[in-house]
Amino acid sequence: MLKHPVGIDNRGDMKFFQRKSISGVLWKDKKIVTAISTIHDHSRFEVQRLVQIDGQFDKADIPCPKIIVDYTKYMGGVDKADQYIQYYCFNQKTQKWYKRVFFKFLEILKYNAYRLFLLSPNHQTVGNSPAMTYLQFSRQIASSLIDEYCGIGTRGRQSAAPVPSRLTERHMPNIVGKKSWCHVCWMKVSAGKQDKRKQTMYGCLECGKHLCLPECFTAYHTMAKYC
Numbered sequence: 236m237l238k239h240p241v242g243i244d245n246r247g248d249m250k251f252f253q254r255k256s257i258s259g260v261l262w263k264d265k266k267i268v269t270a271i272s273t274i275h276d277h278s279r280f281e282v283q284r285l286v287q288i289d290g291q292f293d294k295a296d297i298p299c300p301k302i303i304v305d306y307t308k309y310m311g312g313v314d315k316a317d318q319y320i321q322y323y324c325f326n327q328k329t330q331k332w333y334k335r336v337f338f339k340f341l342e343i344l345k346y347n348a349y350r351l352f353l354l355s356p357n358h359q360t361v362g363n364s365p366a367m368t369y370l371q372f373s374r375q376i377a378s379s380l381i382d383e384y385c386g387i388g389t390r391g392r393q394s395a396a397p398v399p400s401r402l403t404e405r406h407m408p409n410i411v412g413k414k415s416w417c418h419v420c421w422m423k424v425s426a427g428k429q430d431k432r433k434q435t436m437y438g439c440l441e442c443g444k445h446l447c448l449p450e451c452f453t454a455y456h457t458m459a460k461y462c
């Protein structure tokens with residue numbers, strides 16, 4: 236933020252900056268507020284504030300940029316997303332600033348994907364709770380990304396296809412959380428090899444997968460191609 240922006244002295248004063256489709260604004264409310272947007276122009280609205288006129292407090296209309304009006308209107312959603320992203324964001328203190336920006340965007344993408352996932356008719360809520368918590372969703376993404384690279388390291392000649400850890404480690408069935416779709420059933424139905432998907436609260440904590448017992452759990456931990 237600029238320390239002494241020129242021309243932003245009184246409540247309601249504002250200054251816009253524009254670069255291609257990105258507009259930024261400085262606006263003086265009680266303090267100076269800054270905002271940046273890719274969907275706003277320089278339109279102004281008015282907001283009501285309590286101001287002191289001749290020693291009397293009275294309501295007055297103060298000019299306000301539309302960016303700020305919209306932010307205030309929708310900040311509930313923005314702040315909720317920030318909160319979720321904060322929960323499982325890994326430590327980024329030592330990274331360069333541009334890496335922090337990159338990973339922050341990655342986290343925002345993941346959160347947006349989670350919101351879409353919850354809206355999808357294929358992943359309906361179970362009772363009042365979501366089909367999958369944000370933590371379970373994050374773990375599934377992580378394990379799907381690294382699954383094929385988690386084979387035990389071999390000395391000498393590397394085998395062509397690394398063995399996934401689900402086939403080599405000792406994993407036990409467990410309660411993994413609220414009921415959700417069994418991963419194996421889901422993949423089989425998607426591949427057209429099964430008619431119905433089942434929901435279960437059981438599965439594997441290490442793999443972060445819901446799996447029905449015993450068939451799907453066994454198949455997932457013994458077969459390279461389980462669907």
Ligand SMILES: [Zn+2]
Nearest residue numbers: 417420447451
């Ligand atoms: Zn299953």
Ligand SMILES: [Zn+2]
Nearest residue numbers: 406439441442
């Ligand atoms: Zn497992």
